[in-house]
Amino acid sequence: MADRILVLDCGTTSTRAMIFASDGTMEAVAQSELTQHYPKPGWVEHDAAEIWNKTLSCARDVMGSRTGGIAAIGITNQRETVVAWDRSSGEPLARAIVWQDRRTSEFCSGMKDYGHEPEVQRRTGLLLDPYFSGTKMRWMLDQDDAVRAAAANGTLAFGTVESWLVYKLSGGAHLTDASNASRTLLLALDGAQFDDDLCELFGVPRTALPEVVDTHGSLAACDPQWLGMAVPICGLAGDQQSATIGQGCLSFGDTKATYGTGAFVLTNKGREIPRSDHRLLGTVLFQEGGQRTYAIEGACFVAGSLIQYLRDQLGLIGSAAETENLARSIEDSGEVVIVPALAGLGAPHWKPDARGVISGLSFASGKAQIARAALEAMAHQTHDLAEAFAADGAPWSRLRIDGGMSANDWMAQDLADILDIEVERPDFVETTALGAAILAAVGCGMHGSLDIAVRAMRSATKTFTPSMGSDQRDIRLARYAKAVAVA
Template sequence: MIGGEKLSDNYIISIDQSTQGTKALLFDGGGSLIRRTDKPHAQIVNEKGWVSHDPEEIYRNTIQVVATLLEESGIDRGRVAGIGISNQRETSLAWDRTTGAPLGHAIVWQCARAADICERVERLGEAEHIRRATGMNLSPYFPASKIAWILEHVEGAKEKAEEGHICHGTIDSWLIYKLTGGRSYKTDYSNASRTQLFNIFELRWDADICRLFGIDPANLAEVCDSDSDFGETDLEGLLPRPVPIHGVLGDSHGSLFGQGCLKPGMIKSTYGTGSSIMMNIGEAPVLSTHGVVTSLAWSMDGKVNYVLEGNLNYTGAVITWLKDDLKLISSPAETEELSRAAVRDDSLYLVPAFSGLGAPYWDSRATAAIVGMTRTTGRAEVVRAGVECIAYQITDIVKAMSEDAQVKVEELRVDGGPTRNRYLMQFQGDIAQAVVQVPDSEELSGIGPAYAAGLALGVWDERIFDKLKRVTYEPHMDDTLRDRKYQGWKSAVETILTR
């Protein structure tokens, strides 16, 4: 009971801290999303192309979006039962363990300033050791080298680390520390698994890998179950009493959980600027041999679930390119009608390797190409090729995961803005030979930790996963046509591979 009310009569707040901004989401006791507020933060890019965020701004915005949420909703603040947090995953920072003052700006996941540190580690012959322990290829994308860069380049960081007066890690740990007034320095298994410092098989910070990056494991956050109690907060006086932070997940993991992908073989794809495709592979890890990475989905009630994950740089970004650079469309909404208007038998393919090819090809020197132009190729055909390349890329990863996990994928749960394109969703189902399920909410990364918190606190039970209503797209393309189209895509990719 809270304030004399049943837990089911209360509310859960979810904080979704993303690359562009911070959202606050309010859920009622029935699991319905009843209010959302958001606030962007500055993208700090210097002359070297380094991308940074101001941690203090992110924290101030977190408090502000929750304050606005509570004010606009008008709810009884005493009925807030708990809080969930999702976060941009690999963005890394350090702060003084005593004062809480940040040691410089956070290094955003997109920033490759630590590439030379990865090259140094690779020259030691340790790349394969790191992959076998962490499930991921050595890369400046991950926090290991980012934290090492901070320790090597930020004034005072090395000295504080040697004295044990430093905290460093991902945005979830920073928010937990700040929200609890410095009493809690924790992270969850999903975020830990993306640092390239965590042994996903032994479920601990890997001392040998930490040593390679000059990091003392004693200075890293305590790793906890994703649905555990991370500490209490009153949100700097916004609530009449402290409530527990009871669900923490990296954003892609939050989306997987929010989609209800709780069993091995269940898979989700988030369509955004890029895309994250994740498959739950259960309690036994599988190291990929088909170009995707292995990571932890979460740990709940003391049990871990593993995932296979593939990330794409250019999915929704292709639509932006068609609009802003080629001027072929004035808004993304036009792509559906143009795709339907294109010549049906036109054999055009767009391979969007604008910054190389990622999973499952991993060819950083590949360049983008339009392949298969004929006299019938025009504006509509180019736009349709841009739309269809999104589905082809995701199908490549789905097939790779299917082979790694030895599981036939029959359903793909999806989320993100491009899922509003009905042509794309139908084509995705046809090419992947899977039923595509589109939920009625786009807030899946925030829904996941809210569900985790509400389940842990007893606000709702697992029937909450039935809350989302879904639009279903059944595959109906002729097998011969599908095979011809997909083989055409594979051939188009082959023309740009450099290895």
């Protein structure tokens, strides 16, 4: 009996394959790290062929000797990362430009100078920032001979990572789901397909873009050559939308924060197209039967990658898990404050040229103080977002958290203390993958609706209650604000 879901979870630093049962239990997982390429300061690239090969390898590993039992595939992915490939060969034309990449900062500044941002924000919910996919596509067309030649020949295909994986798995289906499409600057939030006027504005050929489809349903099919069986692809979503669904944020006002490579907060806005006056983003949460549910979003570019930086670049820690014990080993950070602008500052500041700051250092500052300050930076960044959400009429009464960093109890409690609200964490924190499983389970008919699937598949939760005094909270936030001002 086909009663299992295969999830492909292609993140920024690794790609994974996981098998879920209909009750949300994860039964198997295989993972492989992805190579990060940094050709210039502020540039981040991936090898799209490596993404495909390692994702396929993980899928085969997790499938093992199975010859059946997989009802559907769900895919979730790092958003905004752009892959360019040739339709005739099916092979990449250049390295993928990763969402963190800042090379199009000057182009975005020029677009702002010409006054395009208000109309772009009104139509797409997004701001003119290198973060989003459209400017990356334009850069490839301007700077890469192979991409430009493919465009001239009519064989160029652009897509985000889920689009690339579907193309390879299916043997040629070129599609993207509405949640990923809404991150490109090329989709109007009220438009069914990519917008001709926006494509013209950014200089991206409409013919190179995929078809926009629902986040769940019978979307495509995996060619039997890859997994030994034909399996329908029934769920697609960008990682943050997928995590929001995995957290059960299906009602208006429900809010989640994911702490992975970056930190991303989404609040469900229902069928209401989000409008922000405080530099937040409007995005598609999911789409079913052509009907969209929207979210308002705040994105911080650096979260878990800051801890990775302390480990890999500075050698201050041997593993991410050490940070919790280091934070607990001291009473406070000794006035050390970190602004983690290693890839610029995201919402609500949107300073692409900002750089990281460590302030308050003294001879008493050691690795414990720096590790604690790094964890505190997660709460500080999230508080900035909370203020912007509240100013936009979307205050948080509770925050549901997930992602690898959320397993850190000290950090979870610090979030509750700084935000002064309850923070809820599921026992199973990999809600990005769970969300893709939920979408695929509904898409293939295993569960009758998203509500039913969430009730059946979401795990128990743990709640963290605020206990910090207001004076201490105010002192920390004032120090952080002062450090941000010089970033």
